[in-house]
Amino acid sequence: MLSLRHLHKAYRDSGERPVLRDIGLELRPGDYVAIVGESGSGKSTLLNLIAGLELPDSGNILFEEQDLVLLDDNARTRLRRQRMGFVFQAFLLLPHLTVLDNAALSLKLNGVGHRESQQRAAALLDAMGLSAHVHRFPGTLSGGESQRVAIARALAHQPGLVLADEPTGNLDAGSASQVLRLLREQVKSRGSIGILVTHSSAAAASTDRVFRLADGILRPE
Numbered sequence: 109m110l111s112l113r114h115l116h117k118a119y120r121d122s123g124e125r126p127v128l129r130d131i132g133l134e135l136r137p138g139d140y141v142a143i144v145g146e147s148g149s150g151k152s153t154l155l156n157l158i159a160g161l162e163l164p165d166s167g168n169i170l171f172e173e174q175d176l177v178l179l180d181d182n183a184r185t186r187l188r189r190q191r192m193g194f195v196f197q198a199f200l201l202l203p204h205l206t207v208l209d210n211a212a213l214s215l216k217l218n219g220v221g222h223r224e225s226q227q228r229a230a231a232l233l234d235a236m237g238l239s240a241h242v243h244r245f246p247g248t249l250s251g252g253e254s255q256r257v258a259i260a261r262a263l264a265h266q267p268g269l270v271l272a273d274e275p276t277g278n279l280d281a282g283s284a285s286q287v288l289r290l291l292r293e294q295v296k297s298r299g300s301i302g303i304l305v306t307h308s309s310a311a312a313a314s315t316d317r318v319f320r321l322a323d324g325i326l327r328p329e
Protein backbone atom coordinates (compact mmCIF):
# COMPACT_ATOMS: atom_id res chain seq x y z
CA MET A 109 0.00 0.00 0.00
CA LEU A 110 1.30 3.45 -0.93
CA SER A 111 -0.49 6.50 0.31
CA LEU A 112 0.55 10.07 -0.44
CA ARG A 113 -1.19 12.64 1.74
CA HIS A 114 -1.18 16.39 1.23
CA LEU A 115 2.35 16.49 -0.14
CA HIS A 116 3.79 19.93 -0.59
CA LYS A 117 7.21 20.78 -2.00
CA ALA A 118 8.81 24.07 -3.00
CA TYR A 119 12.42 24.78 -3.88
CA ARG A 120 13.95 27.92 -2.47
CA ASP A 121 14.92 29.16 -5.93
CA SER A 122 11.72 28.08 -7.68
CA GLY A 123 10.04 31.40 -6.91
CA GLU A 124 6.61 31.82 -5.39
CA ARG A 125 5.14 28.72 -6.95
CA PRO A 126 5.62 25.41 -5.21
CA VAL A 127 6.47 22.47 -7.46
CA LEU A 128 3.93 20.23 -5.69
CA ARG A 129 0.79 21.35 -3.83
CA ASP A 130 -1.44 19.04 -1.85
CA ILE A 131 -0.62 15.84 -3.75
CA GLY A 132 -2.77 12.86 -2.78
CA LEU A 133 -2.63 9.32 -4.17
CA GLU A 134 -3.57 5.84 -2.91
CA LEU A 135 -2.19 2.76 -4.64
CA ARG A 136 -2.54 -0.92 -3.77
CA PRO A 137 -0.38 -3.92 -4.65
CA GLY A 138 -0.93 -4.76 -8.32
CA ASP A 139 -1.75 -1.16 -9.27
CA TYR A 140 0.26 0.05 -12.24
CA VAL A 141 -0.18 3.74 -13.04
CA ALA A 142 1.38 6.45 -15.18
CA ILE A 143 2.15 10.04 -14.23
CA VAL A 144 2.33 12.43 -17.16
CA GLY A 145 2.88 16.17 -17.33
CA GLU A 146 4.85 18.90 -19.04
CA SER A 147 8.58 19.13 -18.60
CA GLY A 148 9.26 20.87 -15.28
CA SER A 149 5.84 19.99 -13.85
CA GLY A 150 7.45 18.09 -10.96
CA LYS A 151 7.20 14.43 -12.02
CA SER A 152 10.77 13.52 -11.07
CA THR A 153 10.45 15.55 -7.87
CA LEU A 154 7.39 13.49 -6.95
CA LEU A 155 9.18 10.21 -7.68
CA ASN A 156 12.13 11.36 -5.55
CA LEU A 157 9.77 12.08 -2.67
CA ILE A 158 8.08 8.69 -3.01
CA ALA A 159 11.52 7.06 -3.01
CA GLY A 160 12.55 9.01 0.08
CA LEU A 161 15.43 10.60 -1.81
CA GLU A 162 14.05 14.04 -0.93
CA LEU A 163 11.66 15.12 1.78
CA PRO A 164 8.46 17.11 1.31
CA ASP A 165 7.94 20.43 3.09
CA SER A 166 4.76 18.94 4.54
CA GLY A 167 2.55 15.91 4.08
CA ASN A 168 3.03 12.19 4.55
CA ILE A 169 4.25 9.27 2.45
CA LEU A 170 3.00 5.96 3.82
CA PHE A 171 4.47 2.82 2.30
CA GLU A 172 4.02 -0.66 3.73
CA GLU A 173 2.90 0.72 7.07
CA GLN A 174 5.79 3.14 7.49
CA ASP A 175 5.82 6.90 7.02
CA LEU A 176 8.93 7.83 5.05
CA VAL A 177 8.71 11.37 6.38
CA LEU A 178 9.03 10.18 9.99
CA LEU A 179 11.82 7.63 9.47
CA ASP A 180 15.42 8.63 10.10
CA ASP A 181 17.87 8.65 7.19
CA ASN A 182 19.16 5.14 7.82
CA ALA A 183 15.72 3.58 8.10
CA ARG A 184 14.58 5.43 4.99
CA THR A 185 17.61 4.21 3.04
CA ARG A 186 17.03 0.65 4.23
CA LEU A 187 13.37 0.72 3.23
CA ARG A 188 14.32 2.03 -0.21
CA ARG A 189 17.04 -0.57 -0.72
CA GLN A 190 14.88 -3.47 0.44
CA ARG A 191 11.44 -2.62 -0.86
CA MET A 192 11.82 -0.31 -3.88
CA GLY A 193 13.22 -0.69 -7.37
CA PHE A 194 14.08 2.08 -9.84
CA VAL A 195 14.35 2.25 -13.59
CA PHE A 196 15.81 5.46 -15.02
CA GLN A 197 15.81 6.96 -18.49
CA ALA A 198 19.61 6.75 -18.58
CA PHE A 199 19.72 3.04 -17.51
CA LEU A 200 22.56 3.73 -15.00
CA LEU A 201 24.13 0.31 -15.31
CA LEU A 202 27.56 -0.14 -13.75
CA PRO A 203 29.99 -0.37 -16.70
CA HIS A 204 32.58 -2.57 -14.99
CA LEU A 205 30.05 -5.25 -14.01
CA THR A 206 28.68 -7.87 -16.39
CA VAL A 207 24.98 -7.97 -17.26
CA LEU A 208 24.53 -10.78 -14.72
CA ASP A 209 26.36 -8.90 -11.96
CA ASN A 210 24.39 -5.74 -12.68
CA ALA A 211 21.13 -7.66 -12.44
CA ALA A 212 22.26 -9.38 -9.22
CA LEU A 213 23.32 -6.12 -7.56
CA SER A 214 20.11 -5.33 -5.67
CA LEU A 215 20.15 -8.86 -4.20
CA LYS A 216 23.76 -8.61 -3.08
CA LEU A 217 23.12 -5.20 -1.52
CA ASN A 218 20.35 -6.87 0.48
CA GLY A 219 22.67 -9.55 1.79
CA VAL A 220 21.60 -12.43 -0.48
CA GLY A 221 24.53 -14.80 -1.04
CA HIS A 222 26.54 -14.83 -4.24
CA ARG A 223 25.22 -18.07 -5.70
CA GLU A 224 21.56 -17.36 -4.97
CA SER A 225 21.89 -13.79 -6.27
CA GLN A 226 23.39 -15.04 -9.52
CA GLN A 227 20.75 -17.75 -9.92
CA ARG A 228 17.84 -15.43 -9.31
CA ALA A 229 19.27 -12.72 -11.55
CA ALA A 230 19.96 -15.25 -14.29
CA ALA A 231 16.35 -16.51 -14.15
CA LEU A 232 15.03 -12.97 -14.45
CA LEU A 233 17.38 -12.13 -17.34
CA ASP A 234 16.21 -15.30 -19.04
CA ALA A 235 12.58 -14.22 -18.65
CA MET A 236 13.51 -10.90 -20.25
CA GLY A 237 15.13 -12.56 -23.27
CA LEU A 238 18.67 -11.73 -22.21
CA SER A 239 20.12 -15.14 -21.42
CA ALA A 240 22.57 -14.92 -24.32
CA HIS A 241 24.03 -11.69 -22.95
CA VAL A 242 24.66 -12.39 -19.28
CA HIS A 243 28.46 -12.25 -19.53
CA ARG A 244 28.63 -9.08 -21.63
CA PHE A 245 29.38 -5.63 -20.26
CA PRO A 246 26.82 -2.81 -20.51
CA GLY A 247 28.93 -0.71 -22.91
CA THR A 248 28.33 -3.26 -25.67
CA LEU A 249 24.53 -3.50 -25.30
CA SER A 250 21.84 -1.74 -27.32
CA GLY A 251 19.58 0.75 -25.55
CA GLY A 252 16.72 -1.72 -25.40
CA GLU A 253 18.96 -4.45 -23.99
CA SER A 254 20.41 -2.03 -21.43
CA GLN A 255 16.98 -1.03 -20.24
CA ARG A 256 15.89 -4.64 -19.88
CA VAL A 257 18.95 -5.28 -17.71
CA ALA A 258 18.05 -2.21 -15.65
CA ILE A 259 14.52 -3.58 -15.21
CA ALA A 260 15.92 -6.94 -14.11
CA ARG A 261 18.13 -5.13 -11.60
CA ALA A 262 15.20 -3.07 -10.31
CA LEU A 263 13.02 -6.16 -9.84
CA ALA A 264 15.46 -8.86 -8.73
CA HIS A 265 14.92 -8.26 -5.00
CA GLN A 266 11.12 -8.36 -5.51
CA PRO A 267 10.36 -4.80 -4.42
CA GLY A 268 6.86 -3.83 -3.39
CA LEU A 269 7.21 -0.56 -5.28
CA VAL A 270 8.69 -0.07 -8.75
CA LEU A 271 9.43 3.50 -9.84
CA ALA A 272 10.32 4.17 -13.47
CA ASP A 273 11.29 7.67 -14.63
CA GLU A 274 11.03 7.93 -18.44
CA PRO A 275 12.30 4.39 -18.95
CA THR A 276 11.65 4.51 -22.69
CA GLY A 277 12.97 8.03 -23.31
CA ASN A 278 16.14 6.77 -24.97
CA LEU A 279 14.63 3.88 -26.92
CA ASP A 280 13.26 3.40 -30.42
CA ALA A 281 9.58 2.47 -30.74
CA GLY A 282 10.21 -1.29 -31.01
CA SER A 283 12.49 -1.51 -27.98
CA ALA A 284 10.20 0.83 -26.06
CA SER A 285 7.15 -1.36 -26.52
CA GLN A 286 9.12 -4.46 -25.52
CA VAL A 287 10.42 -2.74 -22.37
CA LEU A 288 6.91 -1.51 -21.48
CA ARG A 289 5.45 -4.97 -21.94
CA LEU A 290 8.11 -6.55 -19.71
CA LEU A 291 7.76 -3.86 -17.06
CA ARG A 292 4.01 -4.34 -16.95
CA GLU A 293 4.27 -8.15 -16.91
CA GLN A 294 6.77 -8.07 -14.07
CA VAL A 295 4.81 -5.59 -11.94
CA LYS A 296 1.57 -7.51 -12.46
CA SER A 297 2.97 -11.00 -11.94
CA ARG A 298 4.60 -9.96 -8.66
CA GLY A 299 1.75 -7.86 -7.34
CA SER A 300 4.02 -4.84 -6.92
CA ILE A 301 2.89 -1.23 -7.12
CA GLY A 302 4.25 0.32 -10.34
CA ILE A 303 4.57 4.02 -11.13
CA LEU A 304 5.69 5.00 -14.61
CA VAL A 305 6.62 8.63 -15.28
CA THR A 306 6.53 9.40 -18.97
CA HIS A 307 6.00 11.95 -21.73
CA SER A 308 4.83 9.26 -24.11
CA SER A 309 1.11 8.60 -24.52
CA ALA A 310 1.92 5.10 -25.78
CA ALA A 311 3.83 4.41 -22.58
CA ALA A 312 1.05 5.85 -20.42
CA ALA A 313 -1.47 3.67 -22.25
CA SER A 314 0.44 0.56 -21.17
CA THR A 315 -0.61 1.20 -17.55
CA ASP A 316 -4.02 0.82 -15.86
CA ARG A 317 -4.59 4.47 -14.94
CA VAL A 318 -3.09 7.80 -15.92
CA PHE A 319 -2.61 10.83 -13.67
CA ARG A 320 -1.56 14.26 -14.87
CA LEU A 321 0.64 16.60 -12.88
CA ALA A 322 -0.05 20.27 -13.68
CA ASP A 323 0.34 23.42 -11.57
CA GLY A 324 1.50 21.29 -8.67
CA ILE A 325 -1.70 19.22 -8.57
CA LEU A 326 -2.09 15.55 -9.50
CA ARG A 327 -5.39 14.63 -11.14
CA PRO A 328 -6.72 11.54 -12.87
CA GLU A 329 -6.71 12.01 -16.69
Ligand SMILES: Nc1ncnc2c1ncn2[C@@H]1O[C@H](COP(=O)(O)OP(=O)(O)OP(=O)(O)O)[C@@H](O)[C@H]1O
Pocket residue numbers: 119120121122127145146147148149150151152153154
Ligand atom coordinates in the same frame (compact mmCIF):
# COMPACT_ATOMS: atom_id res chain seq x y z
N1 LIG B 1 17.08 20.50 -6.52
C1 LIG B 1 16.36 21.46 -7.09
N2 LIG B 1 16.52 22.78 -6.75
C2 LIG B 1 15.77 23.75 -7.30
N3 LIG B 1 14.80 23.52 -8.22
C3 LIG B 1 14.60 22.25 -8.60
C4 LIG B 1 15.35 21.15 -8.06
N4 LIG B 1 14.91 19.99 -8.62
C5 LIG B 1 13.92 20.36 -9.47
N5 LIG B 1 13.73 21.70 -9.45
C6 LIG B 1 12.72 22.45 -10.23
O1 LIG B 1 11.47 21.89 -9.95
C7 LIG B 1 10.66 21.84 -11.12
C8 LIG B 1 10.22 20.42 -11.36
O2 LIG B 1 11.34 19.63 -11.77
P1 LIG B 1 11.21 18.09 -12.14
O3 LIG B 1 12.58 17.61 -12.46
O4 LIG B 1 10.49 17.41 -11.06
O5 LIG B 1 10.29 18.14 -13.44
P2 LIG B 1 9.84 16.97 -14.42
O6 LIG B 1 8.36 17.00 -14.52
O7 LIG B 1 10.47 15.69 -14.01
O8 LIG B 1 10.46 17.45 -15.81
P3 LIG B 1 11.01 16.57 -17.05
O9 LIG B 1 9.80 16.06 -17.77
O10 LIG B 1 11.76 17.56 -17.89
O11 LIG B 1 11.89 15.49 -16.52
C9 LIG B 1 11.50 22.43 -12.22
O12 LIG B 1 11.16 23.78 -12.35
C10 LIG B 1 12.92 22.29 -11.71
O13 LIG B 1 13.76 23.29 -12.23
Ligand SMILES: [Mg+2]
Pocket residue numbers: 151152153
Ligand atom coordinates in the same frame (compact mmCIF):
# COMPACT_ATOMS: atom_id res chain seq x y z
MG1 LIG C 1 11.88 14.44 -14.88
